[in-house]
Amino acid sequence: KYSGTAAAQLNQIIFNAQWLLGLKAAQAYRELAIKNVTQSKIQVAENVSKAYYSVLVAEERAKLLDLNIQRLDSLTREMSAINQKGFVKKLDVARLEVSLNNLKTERSKVQNLVDLSYYMLKFQMGMKLDEVIVLSDRINENEVARIEADVKAENNAAFSYDQRIDYSILKSNLLLSEMDVENNKRGYYPTVAAFAGYGYNTGRNKFSQLFTSPWFNNANIGLNVSIPVFDGFAKKYKIQQAKFTVDKVKQSMSLVEQSIDLQIRSANITIINGLETLKNQKRNLDLAQEVVRVSKIKYQSGTGSNIEVINAESALKESQTNYFASLYDLLLAKIDLDKAKGKLSF
Numbered sequence: 001k002y003s004g005t006a007a008a009q010l011n012q013i014i015f016n017a018q019w020l021l022g023l024k025a026a027q028a029y030r031e032l033a034i035k036n037v038t039q040s041k042i043q044v045a046e047n048v049s050k051a052y053y054s055v056l057v058a059e060e061r062a063k064l065l066d067l068n069i070q071r072l073d074s075l076t077r078e079m080s081a082i083n084q085k086g087f088v089k090k091l092d093v094a095r096l097e098v099s100l101n102n103l104k105t106e107r108s109k110v111q112n113l114v115d116l117s118y119y120m121l122k123f124q125m126g127m128k129l130d131e132v133i134v135l136s137d138r139i140n141e142n143e144v145a146r147i148e149a150d151v152k153a154e155n156n157a158a159f160s161y162d163q164r165i166d167y168s169i170l171k172s173n174l175l176l177s178e179m180d181v182e183n184n185k186r187g188y189y190p191t192v193a194a195f196a197g198y199g200y201n202t203g204r205n206k207f208s209q210l211f212t213s214p215w216f217n218n219a220n221i222g223l224n225v226s227i228p229v230f231d232g233f234a235k236k237y238k239i240q241q242a243k244f245t246v247d248k249v250k251q252s253m254s255l256v257e258q259s260i261d262l263q264i265r266s267a268n269i270t271i272i273n274g275l276e277t278l279k280n281q282k283r284n285l286d287l288a289q290e291v292v293r294v295s296k297i298k299y300q301s302g303t304g305s306n307i308e309v310i311n312a313e314s315a316l317k318e319s320q321t322n323y324f325a326s327l328y329d330l331l332l333a334k335i336d337l338d339k340a341k342g343k344l345s346f
Contacts, residue, residue, distance in 0.1 A: 007199025017186035163342030
């Protein structure tokens with residue numbers, strides 16, 4: 001009427017083709033996860049670099065505006081003093097003051113741009129916006145020369161698509177897709193497992209006798225072989241679907257290779273044009289500074305008009321704006337080239 005059993009069973013896989021392949025796939029997934037983290041870091045590095053250069057360019061532009069304001073303010077005060085002696089018309093002084101006020105307004109706008117650039121940099125770096133940050137670097141002629149030298153050196157250096165993290169991620173996806181095909185094929189393989197057991201059992205008509213009566217031991221050991229016979233063609237179609245996925249990843253890799261080639265060539269052309277444009281803008285800036293200097297001397301000596309000075313100052317401000325816009329575009333193009341070649345560090 002009553003029975004009792006106590007037993008332990010041990011099972012051990014001896015051969016399972018899919019399980020063995022799964023161990024390799026686990027390592028591939030770990031490597032893919034690491035590459036995804038690296039890709040995220042590179043994206044952060046790109047955003048931080050662009051925000052960083054935005055701050056530096058805005059600060060340099062603000063410094064030049066300060067020099068312009070100091071120069072025009074000095075001239076305005078000199079002309080105001082001469083006006084009080086009756087040698088210069090009050091209208092001429094008023095025109096200079098208007099030009100000076102316009103420069104101050106422009107300086108205020110640039111300062112707001114500097115503040116905004118700092119906010120963007122802190123945001124990209126994950127800092128709080130009210131934290132204080134001071135940049136020690138400055139943009140100068142050496143920076144432009146370095147970019148030009150780097151571009152020439154990189155054009156002569158060997159390039160491999162594996163340097164691009166997105167291409168490397170696709171290679172990992174291709175490996176995993178090929179493993180998926182192999183995994184479905186291994187579904188036709190048999191599986192072998194060993195088992196062993198040991199236990200005790202007893203039986204009595206009275207429940208209290210279960211704990212006093214003798215228990216009889218038993219043991220078993222053997223192999224379990226499972227051979228797939230027919231699954232309604234499920235594995236067949238899974239294999240076909242997995243092969244389509246492999247072909248899709250290969251097509252994606254081919255498209256990425258073409259995209260990388262286009263990005264590199266586009267960035268190179270942009271940098272070449274940027275360097276030439278920057279050189280022209282630098283020449284224009286130097287000429288505009290010389291025109292301002294000469295027009296100021298002519299005006300102070302009485303052989304020129306204040307209209308010439310105002311026009312020269314306006315041309316100088318425009319040249320400065322164009323110069324820094326070209327400089328910023330060049331710096332961004334260098335970042336894009338580094339990213340295209342997989343050399344953007346973090």
